[in-house]
Amino acid sequence: MGLHRGIALRAAVLAAVLGFAAAGFISNDALLEHGHAATGRSLLQAKKDCPVSFEDANYTIITSRCKGPLYQPSLCCGALKDFACPYSTYINDVTTNCASTMFSYINLYGKYPPGLFANTCHEGDKGLSCPEDTPQVQPGQKASGAAIVIAQAAAMAVAAALAVSLIMSC
Numbered sequence: 001m002g003l004h005r006g007i008a009l010r011a012a013v014l015a016a017v018l019g020f021a022a023a024g025f026i027s028n029d030a031l032l033e034h035g036h037a038a039t040g041r042s043l044l045q046a047k048k049d050c051p052v053s054f055e056d057a058n059y060t061i062i063t064s065r066c067k068g069p070l071y072q073p074s075l076c077c078g079a080l081k082d083f084a085c086p087y088s089t090y091i092n093d094v095t096t097n098c099a100s101t102m103f104s105y106i107n108l109y110g111k112y113p114p115g116l117f118a119n120t121c122h123e124g125d126k127g128l129s130c131p132e133d134t135p136q137v138q139p140g141q142k143a144s145g146a147a148i149v150i151a152q153a154a155a156m157a158v159a160a161a162l163a164v165s166l167i168m169s170c
Helices: 002-020 028-033 073-091 098-110 116-120 146-169
Strands: 025-027 127-129
Touching (some): 073 098, 073 127
16 A cells, blocks of 8 residues: 555656756757758758647737737747747757747748747847746647646646645655
8 A cells, every 4th residue: 555655656746847847948949940040951851740739829929919010029039938938848859840830830820020030039048048937738738828837837736735645644
């Protein structure tokens, strides 16, 4: 019986840690993936399909704040981060088509000029920084940007409460 509690506790702690794990940034490579600076080399390398779907995502997080004709960097880059940070693990993976797929949808819904985000959004050597506590969208999970962060935070709170109750009962 004690063995099962120990396994359950470890599983709950692992789930909590993985749920809060975040890439920490949106890489410059991801920003350039669909911008004007993408290289022809990527045409020679087959990319895997993105494990998360951008098709049904809520792009109003970006389109409601990043508007032309004068695209304000603070609004556009902030909106991009709010939308993309929950996907940073996937869009930073250069072996997948996640970044190009995401930017295709962003440009489809926002009708942004080519390279807007790649040319405008710069924070550091690695790319755009994401809040460290940003939960990552999981494959098969429907995401709507900031809304998914709230839902995952609630799920992690339940997992943490379960872990505490297991510890207290041991």
